[in-house]
């Protein structure tokens with residue numbers, strides 16, 4: 001049985017990539033082979049004539065299987081703006097993303113797919129994160145960057161995922177503000193308000209040590225059990 005998750009978040013720049021990298025490390029520590037995708041990336045640098053995105057590179061570094069850059073990030077756009085603008089005249093073909101995802105599934109037991117922005121952020125002029133997650137048919141993980149305003153964003157995101165007909169398998173908190181007043185109270189509110197399991201809270205950290213951060217996470221349960229049964 002092949003397992004995948006679509007990683008979304010309460011906003012852009014709130015810790016999706018860090019949480020995904022830590023989760024990749026967590027899966028590896030539990031003995032699973034893992035790959036990751038950033039199917040659509042806006043904000044890329046040119047490297048050897050090709051556009052490359054830092055999120056995609058970070059995910060590749062933390063995955064356990066090798067994958068060509070184009071499989072991890074089939075759509076790389078230069079400008080760090082919403083993908084529906086950054087794509088210019090390029091068409092984002094969900095079928096191309098699906099083929100890359102399926103190839104990664106051949107190579108790894110677990111594939112984590114990081115969205116762009118939040119659940120309803122566009123990925124192109126015609127596709128948004130919700131639509132892509134539906135096409136891939138994946139359960140969703142929600143990353144909540146703990147800052148003022150995130151309680152509303154988190155509840156709205158969970159509601160929107162349910163309305164999209166997809167299952168949310170859990171949420172991960174990320175401490176993106178070094179000294180947020182009442183941090184613990186905000187996490188406690190989310191734990192009570194969100195009807196899905198908390199997989200862990202990543203503490204504020206200046207070091208990009210994803211192995212260390214992975215200790216704060218636990219794996220989503222029922223899919224985990226399925227995989228063991230399959231083995």
Ligand SMILES: Nc1ncnc2c1ncn2[C@@H]1O[C@H](COP(=O)(O)OP(=O)(O)OP(=O)(O)O)[C@@H](O)[C@H]1O
Nearest residue numbers: 012013014015016017018117175176202203204205
């Ligand atoms: N645990 C943490 N401690 C301190 N800073 C963090 C932490 N997690 C993330 N950050 C900071 O927040 C920034 C944004 O995090 P990240 O790149 O994971 O966000 P994102 O949601 O993936 O953004 P995007 O929408 O661009 O994909 C990071 O570059 C880092 O500076």
Ligand SMILES: C[C@H](N)[C@H](N)CCCCCC(=O)O
Nearest residue numbers: 012042043080081082117121
């Ligand atoms: C450029 C940035 N870092 C992201 N990759 C793209 C975020 C798109 C957000 C669009 C929106 O919801 O307003």
Ligand SMILES: [Mg+2]
Nearest residue numbers: 016017055114
């Ligand atoms: Mg990211």
